[in-house]
Amino acid sequence: DVKVTQSSRYLVKRTGEKVFLECVQDMDHENMFWYRQDPGLGLRLIYFSYDVKMKEKGDIPEGYSVSREKKERFSLILESASTNQTSMYLCASIPGLVGETQYFGPGTRLLVL
Amino acid sequence: RKEVEQDPGPFNVPEGATVAFNCTYSNSASQSFFWYRQDCRKEPKLLMSVYSSGNEDGRFTAQLNRASQYISLLIRDSKLSDSATYLCVVNKKAAGNKLTFGGGTRVLVKP
Numbered sequence: 001d002v003k004v005t006q007s008s009r010y011l012v013k014r015t016g017e018k019v020f021l022e023c024v025q026d027m028d029h030e031n032m033f034w035y036r037q038d039p040g041l042g043l044r045l046i047y048f049s050y051d052v053k054m055k056e057k058g059d060i061p062e063g064y065s066v067s068r069e070k071k072e073r074f075s076l077i078l079e080s081a082s083t084n085q086t087s088m089y090l091c092a093s094i095p096g097l098v099g100e101t102q103y104f105g106p107g108t109r110l111l112v113l
Numbered sequence: 114r115k116e117v118e119q120d121p122g123p124f125n126v127p128e129g130a131t132v133a134f135n136c137t138y139s140n141s142a143s144q145s146f147f148w149y150r151q152d153c154r155k156e157p158k159l160l161m162s163v164y165s166s167g168n169e170d171g172r173f174t175a176q177l178n179r180a181s182q183y184i185s186l187l188i189r190d191s192k193l194s195d196s197a198t199y200l201c202v203v204n205k206k207a208a209g210n211k212l213t214f215g216g217g218t219r220v221l222v223k224p
Contacts (some may be wrong), residue, residue, distance in 0.1 A: 033211075040121075042200070042216035043157070048170055058211075090156055102212060104156035 003027070004093055004105035012111045019078040021108050022091065023091030031094045032074035033058075033102065038085040043090065049074055081112045114128045114139055117196040117203050128189045133187040134218045136201030139198055146177055146184050150197045151217065160186075164168035191222045 007022035023032065035047040035058075041069040045058030053065050063085060068077045074093075078085055088109050092102040119136045126132045138146075146163035161168065163175040163184050174187040193219035199222055 024145045029217065035214075040216065044216040048211065101162070104158070107154075107156050 004091060004103050006089075006091055006105040006108050008108050009106060010109050010111075012113065013078075013081050014113050015079050015082060017078075017112075019081050019110065019112075021076040021089055021091075021095075021110070023074045023076070023105055024072050024076075025091075025093040025103070025105075026072065026105075027032050027037075027093070027095075028071065029093040030071070032068065033078045033092040034064075034074065035090045035092065036060070036085075037090055038087050039068075039105075046076065081110075083112050084109060086112045095105075115216075116140060116213050117201055117215040119199075119201050119218045120122040121216055121219075122213050122219040124218065124220045126188075126195075128152065128191060128193060128222055130191050131189050132220060132221075133185060134199070134217075134220075135183045135185045136215050137183045138203045138213075140203070140205055140207070141182065142180075143182075143204050144181060146175075147188050147212075148173075148175055148206075149200040149202055152197050153202055155203075157214075160199070161181075177220060188220070191220075193222050193224065196215045196222045197219060 004025045010065040022106040034046045035043045037043045049055045065077045088106045094102045120138040148160040150160045151157040167176045172189045176185045198217040198219045200217045203213045
């Protein structure tokens with residue numbers, strides 16, 4: 001069974017803080033993704049990575065950065081958290097095959113005050 | 114226009130009834146299609162892939178209509194446990210492994 005874990009289920013931060021969200025997968029998948037999910041907007045892709053040290057912007061990368069130093073770990077960084085980044089953040093991974101399904105982590109609910 | 118559109122619902126369904134809903138996609142180059150299920154405050158999980166010939170998994174049937182660019186999901190003999198949000202997901206060949214998600218259709222099965 002593929003397992004995707006995220007460092008926190010719930011997180012409360014203050015405006016301006018630097019926030020790190022960690023995601024780890026244990027199935028040696030090449031591709032990893034960070035999404036945010038908001039009511040009425042569905043899942044939106046922030047960043048993704050096809051390999052170690054590689055990253056590509058998704059649909060809404062502004063205000064975020066990522067890091068992939070090891071294959072199993074993909075980190076999302078909010079350099080200076082803002083209230084409009086309050087959201088549910090979901091990490092996903094997939095083997096390198098096109099058309100395969102993504103496996104999601106349990107999500108991190110981030111509240112920025 | 115959104116790339117993948119779904120009726121947000123909710124669809125209120127009596128237990129034991131059949132419910133069906135569609136999802137439309139705008140890009141004709143879309144290649145792979147999936148239905149995911151998401152329970153409240155949980156992560157999305159794959160329900161089923163959707164194949165050109167249509168496919169069935171127990172009480173769930175998925176269909177793809179490429180000419181009209183939509184996919185459908187039908188749930189027969191609805192159970193209370195089928196209450197969830199159903200996400201339509203589309204992958205374009207040129208997009209590699211990037212998936213585009215619909216906003217989800219909420220289904221509430223009531224006794």
